[in-house]
Amino acid sequence: MNELHLETSPYLLQHANNPVHWKAWNALSLAEAKEKNQLIIISIGYSACHWCHVMEQESFENEAVASVMNAHFVNIKVDREERPDIDAVYMKAVQIMTGHGGWPLNIVALPDGRPVWGGTYFRKEEWTETLDQLQKMYLSAPEKMIDYAEKLHQGIEAISIIQKGDNENSNQKEILDHLISKWKKSFDLEFGGMARAPKFMMPNNYQFLLRYAYQNQDAELLSFVNLTLTKMAFGGIFDTIDGGFSRYSVDMKWHVPHFEKMLYDNGQLISLYSEAYKLTQNPIYKEVIEKTLQFVSKEWRTSEGGFYSALDADSLNKEKHLEEGAFYVWTMEELKSILHEDFDLFSQIFNINSFGLWEDGNYVLIQNQNLESIAKLNQITTVELELKKRVWEQTLYLKREKRAKPRLDDKCLTSWNAIMLKGYVDAYKALNNEEYLTKALENANFIIKKLWSNDGNLWHNFKNDKATINGYLEDYCFVIAAFIALYEVTFEEKWLHDAKQLTDYTLEHFYDEQHSFFRFTSDKDEALISVHFEIEDNVIPASNSVMAKNLYQLSIYFDNSYYDKVTQKMLSILLPNMDYPSAYSNWLDLILSFSEQNxxxxxxxxxxxxxxxxxxxxxxxxxxxxxxxxxxxxxxxxxxxxxxxxxxxxxxxxxxxxxxxxxxxxxxxxxxx
Structure with a gap:
């Protein structure tokens, strides 16, 4: 047993019995590397990450690999969800070195933490051979590694700086229209989403595109967004049996996901489908909202009103081995034995055929026709078919519940809880279900009681009735946004004043006057090798873009010209740099807020x-x-x-x-x- 048994992170605890002498990221571990003058292995992942588990099984559980790592390196394991600041800095390094990133993220660094080599998943032989070569180089020619580390560090610093441009005469509408025109060229007009695989859902992209289509009366774009949302709801990426979305699809048709379910995805998707339902009244969207919130409440909601983080991609198969997707997939024989005479009709809806086949005789349920068409083909009413579908799903649910469930990541992260809180508020707006507002308020009170300290700061993590890790910008921005959303439905001004208090704390401890953006970490935290400004929107919108939108709203409620000035400054700096619309969709949404239509x-x-x-x-x-x-x-x-x-x-x-x-x-x- 290594030092990770002292931690609370489910991901770190998964590695506690590895023969590798893992340590957590802390001052003692970093000091030991300097004292022994040893290279550091920094291995970053998260509990629901399939390829993290694969590398653990192949390498970190292997005695021979562990002996190489233990002999010459200080080995540090990092949960990227607990320490997104560390992950962000070293992800930049790996992207510079290799041109891509992902998890597991594996880095070798000098004793002072500056990286010299890195990548993602490595096979056992490649991993040990590389470590051996790096150790020999460090002994024989340390100056070469130090020189490379210095150049790489300069590269990290360079991409961390936001380039300022002259944007005083920019026409914001022209910029928006140009970016949308450019973006449309990458649309998948058959299955929705972007025309590539893997496919990430990117909820913020479609929230913006929905709004842009509505405000510009762009029927073609609105049709594309609705196509995307429908195909995602029909795809295997959505768990039609129990609700909830997986993280992404490995194929073009949203069929086969990496099966992990993440709180932040589902919170954002609830908000997206709620907005789309308000505009379209599409019953499919309502079904997605209701099923997903039922899943969230049942599987992730704590007795205190908080939400757990994730379900693993892997679960035990019939042979008691961890296997990706084992909990979710079906064989044709299983379905026939469960559904009997209804199998043929079921297979028409969920494609128990070549379209729905995954691998090794396993099927992932996917729809490609609406129920009206199938009902007509089979000379039954749509209402009758809808009832049958509900009965089948309940039958399969009860059968599936007897299987070994995926592992639960039972930490509560402040930022992700706030995202889910806002999802509940948005669902309440769309469906007027009082239960949703009740759960939102309970979560808000959980955040206030457990994650907001008497000193004014938020904590990032909560587990075993203990809050840990000083909050990051992502925690503040999403809690502020959630509190504003609560005000919008309750008209209780307490939520606005709480949002303002957190905003003022953020301006004091995160805002960088020189760069006109917010740092990801507080000025109260120990500095890493580089300052990180989270600017580009990704599967979660950038904390700076969320803060900019918060400041814009609060500037109106409180008639605060300084909030407005900060927002406008951020936007003016970024506008000339927006060349890839998907990475700036939340900023583009903010631009719409400054239009004459607002x-x-x-x-x-x-x-x-x-x-x-x-x-x-x-x-x-x-x-x-x-x-x-x-x-x-x-x-x-x-x-x-x-x-x-x-x-x-x-x-x-x-x-x-x-x-x-x-x-x-x-x-x-x-x-x-």
Missing amino acids: KELAICEPNAKESNKIITALYLPNVIIAGTEKTSNLPFLKDRFIAGENNYYVCQNKTCQLPSRSIQEVISQLVLK
Whole structure:
């Protein structure tokens, strides 16, 4: 047993019995490398990562490999979900060295932490041979490695700096239209998403594209977004039996996923499908929302209202060996024995044929026709077929529950909890299910009680009733966004004041005046080899883009010109650098907020919350909403409430029209024609 048995991270604990003398990332481990003048192996992964498990089985559980690692290196294991700051810095290094990245992420560094070599997954022989060569080089020609480390470090620093350009005369609409035109060339018009594999869902991309299509009346683009959302819901990437999405699909048709389920994906996808449902009323989207939230509540929700992080891709197969997807797949023989005379009809819906076959006789359920078409073909009603489908799914669910379940990552991360919290709020807006709001409020109180310290900082991680690791920018930005979302449905100003308090803390401890962006780590944390500014949106939007949107909204609620100035500065610097739209979709969404179509609405009446349910059930991405049922000192609402009157103020650029008394009249002003 190595030092990882002292940790709480499920990923680190998975490696606690490796023969490798693993240590956690801490001051003592780093000091030991310097004291012994030994190279450091930094191996980064996460609990649900399939290829991390493969490399562990092939290499880190092997005595011969361990002897090589233990003889000459200080070996440090890092959970990228607990330490995204470390992961971000060394990912940059590997991307510079190899042109790509991923997990497991394996780096060899000098005793001071500067990397000299790295990559992702390595086979056993390649791994040990490379380590042997690096050790010999370090003994025979350390100056060469030090020189390379210095040049690589300069490269890391260079790509960490945001280049400032002159953007004063840029036409934001022209930039947007150009990027959208460029983006459309990479669309997969058959299965949705981008025309490549693997396919990541990238929820923020489609939230922006949905909004852009709506605000620009682009029917073709709206059709593409709906195609994508429908194909994702039909694909094996969505678990139709129990709800929830896997992380990504290995193929073009969203069929076979890497089977891990992550909290952050599902939180964002709930928000996306909720927005799309408000616009389209597509019942498929409603089904996705309801099934996924049922799954989240059942499998991930804690007794305190928090949410666990993930389910593993691997689970025990019939031979009691860990196998990717074993929990989720079916053989034709199994399905026939379970469904009996319904098998033929079931196989039409879920493609128990060449289209749905994965490998080794296993099928991953995938739809490619709507139920109406199949019902017509089989001369039954759609209602009857829908009922049969629900019964089949429940039958398979009960059968599947008898299998060995994937391993659970039972840590609660602040940022991911906040993403899920906002998903619940967005689902509440779309479906008006009070249970969703209740769970959102319980999670918000969990964050306040367990993850927000008396000193004002957020913690990043919670497990075994203990909060650890000082919060990162991602924790603050998503909690702030979630609290703003809670205000939008409750009109309880406490949530806005909490959001403002966290924002001011972030400006004090994360904002870099020189670069005009927020650092990923607080000024209270130990410095790494390079400062990280998270700018580009990925499977999770960049913490800086989320902060920029938060500041924009709060600047309106609190009439705070400094918040607005910071947001505008960030956007003006980035605009000339936006060449790859997928990596800036959340920033592009912010640009839309500065268009002439953006409006603010103040609902001031005794039944403001009830009226707000009507408003928030509509797709109004270009409207910021506030409201009160009593006199309010919130700057945006000050002096607007008059007892006994129903007043609705539609505003634009802080200029408001005379109040309307009719909510239907207000809706006609807000909904884009």
